Amino acid sequence: MKPDGINFNPPQEVRQIIDSMFKFIDNEIVPLEKENKKVLEDETKMYDENLYLKKEVQELRSYVRKKSAEAGFYTIFVPESLGGSGFGPLSSVFINIKLHARYGPGRPLITPGRGLLVSPLMAGFVDGPSSVIAEMTDELKKQVLPGLLKGEKTQCFALSEPEAGSDVWSMKTRAERKGKNWVINGIKQWITNGPYADYAVVFAVTDTELLKAKKGGITAFYVEKERGWKVQSIIPYMGHFGSDTAILSFDNVEVPESHVIGEVNFGFLKAMEGIDIGRLAIGAICSGLSEWALNESIEYSKQRKAFGQTISEYQAIQFMLADSYLDTYTSQTLCIHCGWLAENSEKPPIKEISAAKGYCVEACQRVFDRAIQIFGGMGLTNELRLQDGFRLARTYRIPDGTSEIQRRTIARRLLKGDTSVVF
Numbered sequence: 006m007k008p009d010g011i012n013f014n015p016p017q018e019v020r021q022i023i024d025s026m027f028k029f030i031d032n033e034i035v036p037l038e039k040e041n042k043k044v045l046e047d048e049t050k051m052y053d054e055n056l057y058l059k060k061e062v063q064e065l066r067s068y069v070r071k072k073s074a075e076a077g078f079y080t081i082f083v084p085e086s087l088g089g090s091g092f093g094p095l096s097s098v099f100i101n102i103k104l105h106a107r108y109g110p111g112r113p114l115i116t117p118g119r120g121l122l123v124s125p126l127m128a129g130f131v132d133g134p135s136s137v138i139a140e141m142t143d144e145l146k147k148q149v150l151p152g153l154l155k156g157e158k159t160q161c162f163a164l165s166e167p168e169a170g171s172d173v174w175s176m177k178t179r180a181e182r183k184g185k186n187w188v189i190n191g192i193k194q195w196i197t198n199g200p201y202a203d204y205a206v207v208f209a210v211t212d213t214e215l216l217k218a219k220k221g222g223i224t225a226f227y228v229e230k231e232r233g234w235k236v237q238s239i240i241p242y243m244g245h246f247g248s249d250t251a252i253l254s255f256d257n258v259e260v261p262e263s264h265v266i267g268e269v270n271f272g273f274l275k276a277m278e279g280i281d282i283g284r285l286a287i288g289a290i291c292s293g294l295s296e297w298a299l300n301e302s303i304e305y306s307k308q309r310k311a312f313g314q315t316i317s318e319y320q321a322i323q324f325m326l327a328d329s330y331l332d333t334y335t336s337q338t339l340c341i342h343c344g345w346l347a348e349n350s351e352k353p354p355i356k357e358i359s360a361a362k363g364y365c366v367e368a369c370q371r372v373f374d375r376a377i378q379i380f381g382g383m384g385l386t387n388e389l390r391l392q393d394g395f396r397l398a399r400t401y402r403i404p405d406g407t408s409e410i411q412r413r414t415i416a417r418r419l420l421k422g423d424t425s426v427v428f
């Protein structure tokens with residue numbers, strides 16, 4: 006029986022993109038990685054005393070971003086209305102799976118890793134142009150898009166706060182009208198790319214009554230760094246000496262009306278749009294990384310000998326390989342199905358996107374945990390990058406909705422009657 010539309014292999018056009026992306030990486034980026042091995046392979050050497058990435062690492066990332074923009078990869082998922090190629094969620098799933106299955110974790114110029122959640126290869130909603138800013142005013146588009154599309158400028162997505170993480174409705178940042186302008190005050194926390202961004206998409210409360218009723222009241226603003234927002238501090242986490250993540254402060258930062266994105270009081274929908282893109286991308290990244298770790302485990306188990314035979318001959322090892330295959334297979338098919346639904350289904354696949362993010366991240370951590378076990382002592386070494394993948398998967402259980410929030414979303418949808426497994 007021919008399935009109605011869904012195909013679990015990338016279409017020809019996406020295959021070609023993946024092939025040319027691999028060539029671009031192998032020819033342009035891998036040599037750069039080799040030349041700069043000393044600074045890139047060790048997180049104790051990547052940051053300066055203020056916890057910022059060292060100048061040379063920042064310059065390398067910026068170089069790759071611009072090169073990737075020239076080659077057409079950086080803006081591949083940016084909507085056509087903003088000047089990008091407009092590839093949708095299903096293409097993003099295929100590309101992220103293939104990319105991460107091939108290159109693995111801990112390669113900061115290619116994939117997220119070494120604690121860095123952004124990759125300079127493809128703009129994500131947290132660091133570059135995306136559908137989150139599609140409703141920008143034409144005036145603003147003219148001003149900021151050229152730099153963003155060329156990878157010369159970057160942005161950040163400032164939603165979370167010290168007292169408002171999962172619970173966005175507890176947001177304290179306020180924006181008040183002053184004549185024709187808006188004045189923003191507040192603190193944003195955990196902001197990826199915050200230390201390096203030229204612009205921030207900032208969410209602030211503009212109507213407390215709507216907020217209290219959870220019916221709106223949050224507006225999205227686009228704010229250039231020169232308008233006065235500051236990097237208060239950088240947050241090092243999970244074995245790092247610096248990071249991409251910052252606390253930002255907005256102290257009477259004034260922007261004109263033209264800097265509102267979309268409708269006043271309905272910015273929460275914009276935020277969720279970004280977060281949904283992020284959730285599915287994280288699912289796909291993790292399911293690609295799982296494949297990489299599984300392949301590493303298979304190869305090692307066939308070579309490593311203990312008690313006179315290769316460890317692949319022991320059933321204990323075989324079961325770990327089989328379990329990792331199960332995790333990888335279910336993760337990848339889940340993401341592909343979910344990407345297909347996101348492009349083709351009449352209703353948004355809310356619980357499916359939560360399933361993809363929640364499941365694939367946890368599965369990836371299991372696969373890396375088994376891989377480390379199969380490699381024995383070698384598995385713990387920095388050199389093999391298994392610990393990078395393990396750490397990255399652990400990190401991913403928090404941003405873009407914690408594992409508990411994904412389960413909460415799934416359960417709420419189920420209890421509302423959205424119980425379908427296949428649409």
Ligand SMILES: Cc1cc2nc3c(=O)[nH]c(=O)nc-3n(C[C@H](O)[C@H](O)[C@H](O)COP(=O)(O)OP(=O)(O)OC[C@H]3O[C@@H](n4cnc5c(N)ncnc54)[C@H](O)[C@@H]3O)c2cc1C
Nearest residue numbers: 131162163164165170171195196197403404405406407409
């Ligand atoms: C590396 C990293 C990068 C990030 N990047 C960004 C970014 O670029 N922009 C941005 O705006 N934010 C970003 N975040 C913030 C991220 O989205 C929040 O950390 C996340 O939403 C969780 O919020 P919290 O840390 O305040 O935890 P809390 O919301 O305080 O949660 C604490 C614990 O309580 C649980 N919990 C909370 N509510 C419920 C509930 N209703 N039911 C069951 N359990 C619940 C949580 O699952 C968690 O286990 C990033 C975070 C990290 C770690």
